[in-house]
Amino acid sequence: MSEPSYLALLGEIHERLLPRTYLEIGVHEGDSLRLVRPGTRAVGVDPEPRLREPLDASVVALTSDDFFARHDLGEVFAGVPLDLVFIDGMHLFEFVLRDIINVGRHAAPATTVLLHDCYPISAETATREHNTYLWTGDVWKIVLCLKELCPEVDVHVVDAPPAGLGIVRHLDPGVSERLQGRYGEVVDRFVNMDYSVLDGGKADLLNRIDYDWAVIEPLLPASF
Numbered sequence: 753m754s755e756p757s758y759l760a761l762l763g764e765i766h767e768r769l770l771p772r773t774y775l776e777i778g779v780h781e782g783d784s785l786r787l788v789r790p791g792t793r794a795v796g797v798d799p800e801p802r803l804r805e806p807l808d809a810s811v812v813a814l815t816s817d818d819f820f821a822r823h824d825l826g827e828v829f830a831g832v833p834l835d836l837v838f839i840d841g842m843h844l845f846e847f848v849l850r851d852i853i854n855v856g857r858h859a860a861p862a863t864t865v866l867l868h869d870c871y872p873i874s875a876e877t878a879t880r881e882h883n884t885y886l887w888t889g890d891v892w893k894i895v896l897c898l899k900e901l902c903p904e905v906d907v908h909v910v911d912a913p914p915a916g917l918g919i920v921r922h923l924d925p926g927v928s929e930r931l932q933g934r935y936g937e938v939v940d941r942f943v944n945m946d947y948s949v950l951d952g953g954k955a956d957l958l959n960r961i962d963y964d965w966a967v968i969e970p971l972l973p974a975s976f
């Protein structure tokens with residue numbers, strides 16, 4: 753039997769945390785958005801959503817950049833803090849960096865951000881060009897970026913199949929301002945980073961943790 757995937761973990765996080773609000777970037781057919789529990793106000797953002805069935809969520813057909821430019825999250829969630837975010841949109845470093853910056857501008861102390869595909873399985877599936885069926889792009893670089901530039905941010909990556917689920921805590925508007933201020937320099941540097949930097953020890957460099965609830969639970973807020 754194969755191990756439970758990132759979707760099982762995302763579902764368990766919804767079940768246990770019961771977030772008041774949930775923002776999902778990258779909806780596709782709704783496999784992750786349908787895991788939202790009753791009582792959670794959910795908004796999905798995707799320029800080309802292809803929902804297979806109606807869901808109890810609002811889906812905004814925009815890129816995440818356009819969504820953040822045109823909508824105020826405070827208004828979108830009627831003043832209720834941003835509890836849980838899942839970033840699974842465009843799988844390129846600079847897009848994920850902008851998503852992190854935009855989410856951080858609205859983050860509260862308990863805000864928990866989940867990042868898909870940041871524990872790549874091979875160099876071939878982690879290229880910036882989309883060449884393989886399973887493609888994780890260079891999302892993994894955001895883990896190194898946050899560790900180096902924002903040491904106050906907690907980032908761990910659960911080794912959940914197929915390519916990991918990151919857990920990011922303690923983003924805040926100050927972190928976003930710092931990252932935005934260095935955006936050009938940071939993008940130049942990380943976009944050009946080669947996969948071979950992970951040869952030095954992928955697990956340690958990407959803060960890998962086991963898919964074990966006893967390890968994961970202390971990383972999550974006790975309540976919202």
Ligand SMILES: C[S@@+](CC[C@H](N)C(=O)[O-])C[C@H]1O[C@@H](n2cnc3c(N)ncnc32)[C@H](O)[C@@H]1O
Pocket residue numbers: 777778779780781782783784785797798799800801814815816817840841842847
């Ligand atoms: C991997 S799929 C999402 C899968 C979904 N979260 C799930 O787990 O079932 C990625 C989605 O991101 C969307 N996407 C691409 N560029 C985007 C952007 N700039 N902003 C938001 N979503 C984007 C694509 O249209 C695609 O549907």
